[in-house]
């Protein structure tokens with residue numbers, strides 16, 4: 616059995632992960648950590664009676680006591696880096712879903728994991744469809760190098776742009792730089808931000824936040840007399856759960872932290 620702890624457990628994603636891990640036959644849910652809801656039994660959060668596991672507020676103490684094999688983190692930009700370092704220092708595999716870390720922090724985590732040979736994953740998106748969207752976008756940009764990204768999320772999302780949009784832009788940039796590196800025409804913005812944020816290589820990212828949305832992204836390519844749109848929609852947060860389970864299982868055999876669920880799916 617894989618011993619799994621969840622941090623950010625009281626949040627939208629955390630509750631979904633608690634439920635999923637609780638029902639997984641090869642996993643033991645051994646703890647739940649969050650800044651909110653201290654002492655609350657997680658049973659009602661996942662739609663069952665009391666289960667005897669309560670929310671705690673100190674990750675390090677919870678790790679020392681329960682010795683999990685993996686910690687799944689769905690906290691947020693403020694907490695995710697220190698939580699991940701804490702996991703590695705205790706030789707526990709971090710499975711990171713929370714977004715908002717900068718590239719320097721991700722690199723530091725990867726390097727530390729290599730030094731101490733502890734596996735883990737940082738995945739800005741666990742939905743298999745989103746991983747395919749990124750892969751297809753990398754294929755398309757080889758033939759249609761002009762591209763912009765529109766990501767659309769619920770209005771409670773803290774970070775912008777989304778981790779998925781950044782990962783998509785990074786992947787496209789890597790692909791495009793090698794084969795088609797090109798500049799964009801100069802332009803004048805009469806309303807600041809109208810053209811979105813500019814990522815490496817001039818790739819524009821536009822962030823939409825509205826109630827009613829969950830998590831959506833369009834990658835739009837333009838060519839002579841044509842456009843191609845690759846779109847992914849997460850309609851519910853269940854969409855992320857098969858990827859979370861796959862990540863927990865596969866990282867048991869890793870000796871370093873990798874960035875992107877694609878690394879576990881395709882390599």
Ligand SMILES: NC(=O)C1=CN([C@@H]2O[C@H](COP(=O)(O)OP(=O)(O)OC[C@H]3O[C@@H](n4cnc5c(N)ncnc54)[C@H](OP(=O)(O)O)[C@@H]3O)[C@@H](O)[C@H]2O)C=CC1
Nearest residue numbers: 623626627628649650689690691694712713714739740741
């Ligand atoms: N990789 C993926 O596939 C996905 C990633 N995400 C990402 O997951 C993260 C969480 O999203 P979501 O569930 O919607 O957000 P929520 O705000 O619903 O949940 C986050 C929870 O983490 C808690 N938290 C914050 N800081 C700490 C801390 N230091 N220690 C313990 N708990 C803490 C929050 O408490 P409080 O409110 O008190 O701060 C909150 O309960 C976001 O970064 C989001 O972008 C979301 C969906 C899919």
Ligand SMILES: O=C(O)C1=N[C@H](C(=O)O)C[C@H](O)C1
Nearest residue numbers: 714739740772777778779830
């Ligand atoms: O906050 C969210 O909801 C999501 N966050 C992730 C991101 O920033 O890319 C993944 C997904 O888009 C949902």
